[in-house]
Amino acid sequence: MPEVPPIGARIAKYLDVPDAAKGPAIPAGKGYRTERLGAGLYMVTDNAYQSMFLVYESGVVVVDAPPSYAAHIKTAIAEVTGKPITHLVYSHAHADHIGGAAMLGGRPIIVAHAETKRLLARSNDRNRPLPTVTFTDGYQLKVGSQVLELQSRRAAHQPGNLFIYAPAQKALMHVDVVYPGWMMWRRFGLAEDVPAYFDAVEAVKSYDFAKFVGGHVARVGSREDVVVQAEFMADLKAAALKALQTVKVGAEVNPLDLGNPWAVYDTYIDRVAASCVNALTPKWKRRLAAFDVYIWDQCYAMEQSLRID
Incomplete structure (x- = not known):
């Protein structure tokens, strides 16, 4: 029998989380923290889920709205700028990452892959409003002097799951594929296509990035984190x-x-x-x-x- 107990066997305590996998603590009583990724680009997290926002001359683009802390996203933005949310980007259709979209209020332009819109129309979830702008391959979201490059590749985690790249800040967001410092969520993050999941990790490595946002865990990732996960895989x-x-x-x-x-x-x-x-x-x-x-x-x-x- 392996040293690690099999599925279903309850144990007194799991292995301690290595210090290298931990991120900064959430301030007491706040429920979230904000971390600057580059000029006008920020991550918001509760140290389990992660989203981003990008500030430009006349507004803010939000990327994902996890319901666990979506109610705090506007507060996090207000700590940086008084500008309104004008756009919302969906990384993919899963409710745990965008199920707080309705909490943002207003009428932002919602950008997503066409497959994400199809899946959301099937779900008919009022907490995840349908995208208003869709595309099938790549899309450049240019707002003022800021740019996000959105690209879809072969579906791994879910059809429509986007690579969201901020070239000026050299920051990349790709959700539910790379988990910096951590074992992947169960069964390759519930990937729908395991060979494509391997391809997705290689695709992440192909970007010129310094900071990586994976949608989960307590800290921003690095290129080394991606290399380590690829080695484990x-x-x-x-x-x-x-x-x-x-x-x-x-x-x-x-x-x-x-x-x-x-x-x-x-x-x-x-x-x-x-x-x-x-x-x-x-x-x-x-x-x-x-x-x-x-x-x-x-x-x-x-x-x-x-x-x-």
Whole structure:
């Protein structure tokens, strides 16, 4: 049995979060903090979710409105400028990142990928108003002297998930793909396409950025954070592939269950995942925060993708 307990096994305490994964504390009683990323560009976070806003000559562009602190976004902006919110960019359609859009008030121009609009129309959620400007490939949002370059690539996390790049500030936002200092959220951040997820991380590396906003965790990321996650993912893929090649189908199954293919493959897949977890634990359990929380999920997702994608 691996050192890290399997899914469903409750433990007294998870591994401590490494200091390198932590960000600045949220001021007492405030519920959020603001961090400057460059000229007129700021991140807002509750140290679990992240959004941005960009100040230009006559207004403000907000990027994402997580419902956990969306009510504070206007307050955060007011600490920097008295200008109104004129635009709202949706990184993608998921409610945990834009479900606070209606809390911003006013009638901002909402910009998103056409796939995001399609998914939101299906959801029919009044907390996530439909975009008013959509595109299918790339879009340059130029407001005054400020620019955000919006681009969609092959869908990994969700169709329409955007790369949001501020070239002047050398800051990149791409949500639910890279988790600086942390293990990815369960099953590659619930990616809809695991091979495309690998491509997305490589795409992040292709941008000329100094600061990275991933939509989650407590701090801004760096290029090194992206490199480290890519290294972990390469190790994960190699460990899962080796396990698939060496673990035998049908081994350790009760002979009375050999006529039950579901039971045979359940045992096989569990043993593949255990082998994968064992291979990765010595190197990574202290390097990535929450390694022990989601390493089983990642190994299950990786073996499945290698078998069927």
